Amino acid sequence: MTDRLVDARVPRDLHTFIAGLPKAELHVHHVGSASPRIVAELAARHPDSKVPTDPEALVDYFTFTDFAHFIDVYLSVVDLIRTPEDVRLLTYEVARDLARQQVRYAEVTITPFSSTRRGIDESAFMAAIEDARKAAEAEFGTVLRWCFDIPGEAGLEAAEETVRLATDDRVRPEGLVSFGLGGPEIGVPRPQFKPYFDRAIAAGLHSVPHAGETTGPETVWDALTHLRAERIGHGTSSAQDPKLLAHLAEHRIPLEVCPTSNIATRAVRTIDEHPIKEFAKAGVIVTINSDDPPMFGTDLNNEYAVAARLLDLDERGLADLAKNAVDASFLDEPGRARIAAEIDTYTAGRLAT
Numbered sequence: 001m002t003d004r005l006v007d008a009r010v011p012r013d014l015h016t017f018i019a020g021l022p023k024a025e026l027h028v029h030h031v032g033s034a035s036p037r038i039v040a041e042l043a044a045r046h047p048d049s050k051v052p053t054d055p056e057a058l059v060d061y062f063t064f065t066d067f068a069h070f071i072d073v074y075l076s077v078v079d080l081i082r083t084p085e086d087v088r089l090l091t092y093e094v095a096r097d098l099a100r101q102q103v104r105y106a107e108v109t110i111t112p113f114s115s116t117r118r119g120i121d122e123s124a125f126m127a128a129i130e131d132a133r134k135a136a137e138a139e140f141g142t143v144l145r146w147c148f149d150i151p152g153e154a155g156l157e158a159a160e161e162t163v164r165l166a167t168d169d170r171v172r173p174e175g176l177v178s179f180g181l182g183g184p185e186i187g188v189p190r191p192q193f194k195p196y197f198d199r200a201i202a203a204g205l206h207s208v209p210h211a212g213e214t215t216g217p218e219t220v221w222d223a224l225t226h227l228r229a230e231r232i233g234h235g236t237s238s239a240q241d242p243k244l245l246a247h248l249a250e251h252r253i254p255l256e257v258c259p260t261s262n263i264a265t266r267a268v269r270t271i272d273e274h275p276i277k278e279f280a281k282a283g284v285i286v287t288i289n290s291d292d293p294p295m296f297g298t299d300l301n302n303e304y305a306v307a308a309r310l311l312d313l314d315e316r317g318l319a320d321l322a323k324n325a326v327d328a329s330f331l332d333e334p335g336r337a338r339i340a341a342e343i344d345t346y347t348a349g350r351l352a353t
C-alpha cells in the first residue's frame with residue numbers, strides 16, 4: 001500500500017484488513033492495468049511514442065479532462081503494445097500486481113481487436129496471454145480469466161472481428177469466459193451489437209457489457225434487453241431510475257462498480273456524490289472493482305477502502321463485499337467456494353486478534 005493510496009478518512013486497521021483480504025476483481029482492463037513501470041518500459045522500447053517514459057510525468061499524463069480525453073490517452077498506451085512479447089510482459093505484470101493485493105481471481109477485459117488491427121498476429125496474441133495466465137496461476141496462485149470486449153466506437157467491423165476471435169475454436173483462448181462492450185457510450189447505441197452478443201452467448205460466453213457509465217439508465221435497459229447482460233459494467237446512471245434498480249435487485253444482476261474511475265473520467269462529480277449507497281439501499285448486488293487502476297491513481301485495495309467509507313462498512317461488511325464479487329464471478333463452483341471459505345477464515349482470524 002503506497003501512502004498516495006491511503007484514504008486518511010478510513011482507519012488504518014481497516015486498510016490493513018483490506019490489504020490481507022482475499023479478493024476477486026471482475027472489472028479491470030488489460031492495457032489499463034499497465035503500471036507506470038511497465039508503461040515506462042514499453043515507452044522506452046518504442047521511443048517514437050508520445051507516452052512519457054518517466055513514471056513521475058505519467059501522473060500528469062494520466063489526468064483526464066473528460067471521458068473522451070481518457071480514451072485518447074488509453075489508445076496511446078495501446079499503441080505501445082506492438083509485439084507478442086509486449087503482450088506477455090504486460091499480462092504477467094498485471095497478474096503480479098493483482099496477486100500483491102491478495103486477488104485470488106480476476107476477470108481481465110481484453111480488446112483483441114485493438115491489437116490485431118495494429119498488426120499483432122492473432123495466434124501469437126492468444127498464445128502470449130495464455131502463457132502469462134498459466135505462469136501467473138502457477139507462480140502467484142492468482143487465477144485469471146478473460147473477457148473480450150468490442151470497442152464500440154470502432155463500429156461493426158470491430159464487433160465482427162471480436163466475436164470471431166471469441167468463438168472460433170481454432171483461436172479462442174482457453175481462459176475466455178465472457179464477452180463485453182467498452183469505449184464511449186455517447187453515439188454508440190447498444191442494440192446494434194445484439195447479433196454479436198447472440199453469437200458469443202450461443203458459444204457459451206457470459207454477457208458483461210459496459211452500460212450507464214457515461215449515458216443514462218436507458219443504456220442499461222438496452223444492455224439488459226438486447227445484449228442479455230448478466231452483469232453491468234459500471235451501471236452508474238441506474239441510480240436515476242428506481243424501476244431499473246428494482247429490476248437489477250430482483251433479477252440479481254450485479255453492478256461492477258468502479259468508484260475512483262467514475263471520478264477520474266468525470267462521469268461523477270465527487271466521490272461523495274457516487275451513487276453506490278443508493279445501489280446498496282435498493283438491494284442491488286454491488287461488486288467493487290478498479291477498472292484502469294494506474295491510470296486512475298488507484299488499486300483494488302483503495303477501491304475497497306473508498307467503498308468502506310461510502311457504505312460505512314466494518315470488517316464483516318468488507319468481507320461480504322468481497323464475497324459478492326466471488327459469487328458474481330464466472331469461476332466454477334468449487335473455485336468460488338474455496339475463495340469464499342478463505343475470506344471467512346481470514347475474517348474470523350482477524351476479528352479474533
Ligand SMILES: O=C(O)c1cccc(C(=O)CC[C@H]2O[C@@H](n3cnc4c(=O)[nH]cnc43)[C@H](O)[C@@H]2O)c1
Pocket residue numbers: 029032071074075078109110111113114115117149150151152153154182183184210213261291292
Ligand atoms: O483500438 C482501436 O483502434 C480503437 C478505435 C476506435 C475506438 C476504440 C475504443 O474506443 C477503445 C476503447 C477502449 O477503452 C477500454 N476501456 C478502458 N476503460 C474503460 C472504461 O471505463 N469504459 C469503457 N471502456 C474502457 C475498452 O476496453 C476499450 O479497449 C479503439
Ligand SMILES: [Zn+2]
Pocket residue numbers: 027029182210233291
Ligand atoms: Zn471498464
